[in-house]
Amino acid sequence: MCSRLLAFAAALLLASPLAADNPYPWLAPRSSQPPVLPEIFVTTESIVKRNDWLAIDARQDDAYATAHIPGALQLGRTADRPWQQVDDLRAALSQAGLTGRERLLLYGNARSRQRLGRLFWLLEWAGFAEPKVLSGGFEAWLAAGQPVASGRELRPPQNFVSGAHLETTVDVVWLRHSFGEAGIELLDLRDRTDWTTSDYEVPPAFGDGHVPHSLPFVFSTLLTQADGWPEPAEVRRRLRALGPRPGDRVDLDSTFVLIGRDGSDPEPGLGYLLLRSAGIEVRILGGGWQAWISDRTLPxxxxxxxxxxxxxxxxxxxxxxxxxxxxxxxxxxxxxxxxxxxxxxxxxxxxxxxxxxxxxxxxxxxxxxxxxxxxxxxxxxxxxxxxxxxxxxxxxxxxxxxxxxxxxxxxxxxxxxxxxxxxxxxxxxxxx
Structure with a gap:
């Protein structure tokens, strides 16, 4: 067992920043490259100029039934399910009438921003290319004097064809071999207290156990506006200051892996949307913390x-x-x-x-x-x-x-x- 353990550890430590020649990986350099910010959030004015959008409503069922953007589908229950296989997700989307080729416009309200973020992640995982989010949500649509519909809208089932192949998830096998490596940052999202604004006190769930080398963070604290979204610069500023102690900074050129409570936790989806909008590489650990601790051999x-x-x-x-x-x-x-x-x-x-x-x-x-x-x-x-x-x-x-x-x-x-x-x-x- 001893020789096998040493061989396994040597393979893990290869190219790792935690080797003896670089024992202080938290002193990450500031990126010299300007961020590339994808255009995810769009205005009502910009979308009414073209009629090829399919709207996806992330609000609660009763709000959708009362009034929604004409033609919008309500996929809230799809967002709430703990999907394990992308093919199962695609099958559900095909039953909802989606082909995978639509130009999607997601919208919600102040209460549904976590669910909207999770839907955004799920749709990119399923293969939709560049879904957009309506800035200001349904309230902005109403304020612009746009028409609404009521009741529930249905589409006939379709054959789903995946187009884009964006890497959006990792599993515990990948994470087992990647934590602590250069260019990989792990964010533990299970708590509801912010690490950087609480004098770096250890949040309870994080303190009870976490994946090695992860840091606690709460994306919900960035939602300070009534129904809006934080600016990419603010997301980057807060994340850069996240290090394990005050004054340390995080390399924003890293790939960030988000760890939620389980496969249905909406917080990683919110974080995914915010990091994507800020031009940061991001993945979600499938199954979250529960998937990690279900394997009792993992640290x-x-x-x-x-x-x-x-x-x-x-x-x-x-x-x-x-x-x-x-x-x-x-x-x-x-x-x-x-x-x-x-x-x-x-x-x-x-x-x-x-x-x-x-x-x-x-x-x-x-x-x-x-x-x-x-x-x-x-x-x-x-x-x-x-x-x-x-x-x-x-x-x-x-x-x-x-x-x-x-x-x-x-x-x-x-x-x-x-x-x-x-x-x-x-x-x-x-x-x-």
């Missing part, structure tokens, strides 16, 4: 605080009176000098820039005694402003370790809690 990072970590150490060291943490591999990402001055019970000094080599050596030396599926690894550094522990946890995940605990608050929180430290006469960067 999960959980954020722990000082009290939780103390309880874990106390399982094998009840009084915290000796320098050990039985049952845990507790990695200290600080400098060797800081480790020597004082470290957590049982900690192993292994700074982030040498972590890949150190964990590889540990795997080789311990062999069958080190099971990546059952071992519990803990990572800490100086405090929240030190993200070396996050980097090390991602490297460990790419080596196949599954149970990963990120003590994000680090040395500062442990010291503030009054918990014990142990000094070393000689700083050692070698795992025992």
């Amino acid at each position: 999960v990072v959980r954020v722990v605080n000082a009290a939780e970590l103390r309880e874990l150490i106390e399982v094998g060291n009840p009084d915290l009176d000796h320098d050990s943490a039985p049952g845990l591999l507790l990695f200290d990402g600080r400098s060797e000098a800081a480790f020597a001055r004082g470290h957590l019970p049982g900690a192993i000094s292994l700074p982030a820039h040498r972590f890949a080599a150190g964990i590889e050596r540990m795997i080789a030396e311990r062999g069958e005694d080190l099971d990546p599926q059952s071992a519990t690894l803990v990572f800490y550094c100086y405090g929240r402003d030190c993200v070396r522990s996050r980097t090390s946890s991602t490297i460990a995940a790419r080596y196949g370790f599954r149970k990963l605990l990120w003590f994000r608050d680090g040395e500062i929180a442990w010291r503030e809690a009054g918990y014990p430290f142990f000094a070393s006469t000689v700083a050692s960067g070698n795992p025992p």
Whole structure:
């Protein structure tokens, strides 16, 4: 198992920014290329000049039945279903009377923007080329004095022919081999609190477990206008500032993978639409977080605080009176000098820039005694402003370790809690 694990990890780490020669991938350079912004949002004035649009209404059923753009189809229930196979989606669209060749115009209202975003993603996934979104929604249509219809409109079933082949989704197999690589950014969308406007406090779902190297984000917080959409520049500004700590920035030339709760979560669809409109490459993880955790061999990072970590150490060291943490591999990402001055019970000094080599050596030396599926690894550094522990946890995940605990608050929180430290006469960067 040891040799197979090392071979697998070596393949994963090839060309990865997390290798020892580039241990700080969060210091991403600003893009020097101006963004290419697709024309997704259109005005009522521009669309009434031509009559070849097929309108898709994303609002609630009762709102559609009361009044809608003449000829519009209501595909809300299609948007709400958790589609797993694109062929099943295409079959449903063909039953709704779509061929795949129509020029689509999506519209909604303030309450339906998440659903509209999800519809936009689903339609591009199905193969529609360049669907458009009506800026200002149905209210803008009414304000322009345009005609409306009522009731439900139906079209006869059609043969669906996929035209465009835009990459819109990834699966867990792809993500397993891609997290932590250069040019890949993962956004966890399961929470409803914004990472960048809450002093970088860990949101609850993200803290309970997340895909390694992902960052929490909430696209809904960008919907500040009553029924409008954020400007592409604002989307890019907010996303660029998303790094793992204040001041870090994200490379907007990356491909962003959006992770929702499950296959029916509308938040990734909203994020997909906003990132597409801002000229950013984006994919959605099919099945979301539920798809990831359904495979129990995949790594999960959980954020722990000082009290939780103390309880874990106390399982094998009840009084915290000796320098050990039985049952845990507790990695200290600080400098060797800081480790020597004082470290957590049982900690192993292994700074982030040498972590890949150190964990590889540990795997080789311990062999069958080190099971990546059952071992519990803990990572800490100086405090929240030190993200070396996050980097090390991602490297460990790419080596196949599954149970990963990120003590994000680090040395500062442990010291503030009054918990014990142990000094070393000689700083050692070698795992025992």
